[in-house]
Amino acid sequence: MTELLTAAQMRSLETAAIESGEVTGLELMERAGRGVVEAVFEEWPAYRNAPQSVAILCGPGNNGGDGFVVARLLYGKGWQVGVFLCGDPEKLPPDAKTNYELWVADGPVAELSEKALRAMPYTLYIDALFGTGLTRPLEGAAKDVISHMAGRNGDDFSDALICIDAPSGLCTDSGRIVGSDSSGFANDINRFAKLTVAFDSPKAGHFIGHGPGLCGKLVVKDIGLQNWRCFQPSKNAKPGSRPFVLRDGKAVGILRPQMLELIGPDRLVDDIRYRYQPGWPWDSLGKAGWGNHKYSHGHALILSGGAGKTGAARLAARGALRIGAGVVTLGVPPVAQMEVAGQITALMLRRIEDASALTAVLADKRITALCLGPGMGIDQRGEALVKAALEARGFHPPYEGRSVVLDADALTLISQDEALFGMLHERCILTPHAGEFARLFPDIAAKLTAPAVSGPAYSKVDATREAAKRAGCVVLFKGPDTVIAAPSGACRISSAHYARAAPWLATAGSGDVLAGFITGLLARGFAPMQAAETAAWLHVDCALAFGPGLIAEDLPETLPAVLRALEV
Ligand SMILES: NC(=O)C1=CN([C@@H]2O[C@H](COP(=O)(O)OP(=O)(O)OC[C@H]3O[C@@H](n4cnc5c(N)ncnc54)[C@H](O)[C@@H]3O)[C@@H](O)[C@H]2O)[C@@H](O)CC1
Ligand SMILES: Nc1ncnc2c1ncn2[C@@H]1O[C@H](COP(=O)(O)OP(=O)(O)O)[C@@H](O)[C@H]1O
Ligand SMILES: [K+]
Numbered sequence: 001m002t003e004l005l006t007a008a009q010m011r012s013l014e015t016a017a018i019e020s021g022e023v024t025g026l027e028l029m030e031r032a033g034r035g036v037v038e039a040v041f042e043e044w045p046a047y048r049n050a051p052q053s054v055a056i057l058c059g060p061g062n063n064g065g066d067g068f069v070v071a072r073l074l075y076g077k078g079w080q081v082g083v084f085l086c087g088d089p090e091k092l093p094p095d096a097k098t099n100y101e102l103w104v105a106d107g108p109v110a111e112l113s114e115k116a117l118r119a120m121p122y123t124l125y126i127d128a129l130f131g132t133g134l135t136r137p138l139e140g141a142a143k144d145v146i147s148h149m150a151g152r153n154g155d156d157f158s159d160a161l162i163c164i165d166a167p168s169g170l171c172t173d174s175g176r177i178v179g180s181d182s183s184g185f186a187n188d189i190n191r192f193a194k195l196t197v198a199f200d201s202p203k204a205g206h207f208i209g210h211g212p213g214l215c216g217k218l219v220v221k222d223i224g225l226q227n228w229r230c231f232q233p234s235k236n237a238k239p240g241s242r243p244f245v246l247r248d249g250k251a252v253g254i255l256r257p258q259m260l261e262l263i264g265p266d267r268l269v270d271d272i273r274y275r276y277q278p279g280w281p282w283d284s285l286g287k288a289g290w291g292n293h294k295y296s297h298g299h300a301l302i303l304s305g306g307a308g309k310t311g312a313a314r315l316a317a318r319g320a321l322r323i324g325a326g327v328v329t330l331g332v333p334p335v336a337q338m339e340v341a342g343q344i345t346a347l348m349l350r351r352i353e354d355a356s357a358l359t360a361v362l363a364d365k366r367i368t369a370l371c372l373g374p375g376m377g378i379d380q381r382g383e384a385l386v387k388a389a390l391e392a393r394g395f396h397p398p399y400e401g402r403s404v405v406l407d408a409d410a411l412t413l414i415s416q417d418e419a420l421f422g423m424l425h426e427r428c429i430l431t432p433h434a435g436e437f438a439r440l441f442p443d444i445a446a447k448l449t450a451p452a453v454s455g456p457a458y459s460k461v462d463a464t465r466e467a468a469k470r471a472g473c474v475v476l477f478k479g480p481d482t483v484i485a486a487p488s489g490a491c492r493i494s495s496a497h498y499a500r501a502a503p504w505l506a507t508a509g510s511g512d513v514l515a516g517f518i519t520g521l522l523a524r525g526f527a528p529m530q531a532a533e534t535a536a537w538l539h540v541d542c543a544l545a546f547g548p549g550l551i552a553e554d555l556p557e558t559l560p561a562v563l564r565a566l567e568v
Pocket of ligand 3: 063127128129130131163164165166167168
């Protein structure tokens with residue numbers, strides 16, 4: 001697990017550090033510049049002993065200040081350095097001004113323009129125009145130069161460009177390009193940089209929207225702010241509760257850095273770690289210590305569609321079984337009974353013709369989780385099934401109420417019927433992809449797809465949080481940047497980017513398996529938020545473990561090896 005910060009949180013952290021008197025802003029800027037130089041040599045080790053040429057594009061704020069530090073440090077190592085400034089040096093903030101003056105003792109500063117930049121080629125280019133302080137669209141010379149660097153004139157700088165903190169123009173909270181009419185929804189923009197060097201922590205915008213596509217490789221450099229990060233183990237953490245303990249700023253145990261937590265803007269000085277909560281059943285992923293018969297691991301019921309449409313539910317059911325639900329039953333309409341019976345073995349089969357049959361089956365209190373939607377159909381039968389499922393709350397110790405995953409067709413049905421939507425309760429999980437999300441929450445989706453006119457821009461995190469609050473349940477908004485939010489505002493990003501890139505997951509049926517994973521964990525007693533985030537993370541882990549060529553059927557079959565590797 002890695003904490004992602006917003007720009008405002010990063011500023012509070014820096015302010016807290018500076019106000020403590022233990023470090024100055026100038027020292028932080030020096031460390032940031034040093035971090036960039038280190039990252040350059042890590043990426044291009046051959047340049048360590050072979051100085052090159054570099055163009056450094058400096059902006060009017062502290063991002064530009066970092067650029068002047070890099071200029072000075074590389075010049076000191078024998079590099080040929082061209083420095084271009086956008087803005088008035090007299091108006092630079094104090095630390096940036098100091099570094100500007102230090103640089104001016106070494107070399108000239110040219111006014112930033114596309115023409116000046118094109119006067120000679122450089123081996124590397126450093127974008128120090130704007131970082132976390134971007135508030136409005138790029139304009140003038142900055143806009144010209146950034147669009148030139150992005151290939152407007154047919155040149156490709158993407159293998160030679162290093163961004164300090166962020167590609168300039170990117171909103172570090174939302175991963176959206178401020179001022180562009182691109183929604184930041186789809187990954188339809190080419191890579192901008194080879195490397196982006198962030199400080200202390202990644203920002204949310206590095207992982208959602210266009211952020212991951214533009215940043216290239218993301219490197220995070222420590223600038224010594226740990227003491228202001230509340231990293232001490234939680235008072236509640238039991239010895240041995242490994243998933244929740246952070247050491248040296250890194251999580252240990254099964255919540256690895258890949259599970260990214262996004263924290264609320266108001267929680268910085270409170271407790272920004274993943275909080276240990278007694279009773280969370282992480283350690284039971286491998287079933288240890290969790291009862292001794294199949295029903296003590298829960299019973300999941302997954303409803304199937306009719307003849308010829310049973311594949312999606314079978315995939316979900318297989319996922320639920322592999323993730324450890326003790327019993328998984330497929331609820332099948334009579335017309336599909338033969339089709340399903342011929343395909344399954346460990347799964348159980350129940351004839352569920354209509355809503356009244358479902359209500360009767362749900363009288364069995366041992367059914368602890370339910371999944372509706374994959375292949376279900378959006379006809380009257382489907383609608384009645386969703387209603388019956390939402391009515392039959394059941395009892396599920398230690399929580400009141402049976403958990404219900406609503407995916408695919410079930411989402412379409414609740415988007416068409418306000419009364420059904422109003423029946424959602426705190427044990428539901430909605431798992432929309434972007435299209436389903438827009439059907440369910442059209443006004444929220446419109447905010448997300450409207451051009452970002454200023455920063456911080458409305459983000460997928462904002463949208464998912466707002467949706468969860470409105471629905472009154474957990475919403476898992478799918479995509480390579482899956483965002484999971486609870487009505488309380490708790491939010492996680494499960495990112496399949498950078499080292500976790502798993503484009504093979506974009507394959508038919510993988511969403512059905514995810515719904516099954518979530519249902520299986522819910523059946524076993526995971527709370528909705530825990531079930532959603534754990535399932536999303538294991539889903540990507542399975543795709544990574546299997547690799548290219550993955551089809552949805554492979555996901556549940558890869559899970560045992562993934563669980564084994566976790567030593568759960
Ligand atoms: N916060 C921290 O802890 C640290 C910050 N550092 C650097 O400081 C950066 C943040 O510095 P700042 O807050 O000064 O912000 P930036 O340097 O990102 O830019 C902000 C300045 O540009 C103006 N501005 C915003 N959008 C503009 C636009 N489209 N066109 C023209 N001007 C625009 C703002 O009014 C402000 O003056 C970080 O990205 C990082 O590079 C580092 O020095 C390390 C420590
Ligand atoms: N490029 C990608 N990288 C990683 N995961 C992806 C990518 N595209 C889609 N996914 C994931 O694949 C799954 C697709 O689900 P969904 O859209 O419901 O498809 P289906 O209905 O065919 O199963 C989701 O979990 C989504 O997060
Ligand atoms: K930048």
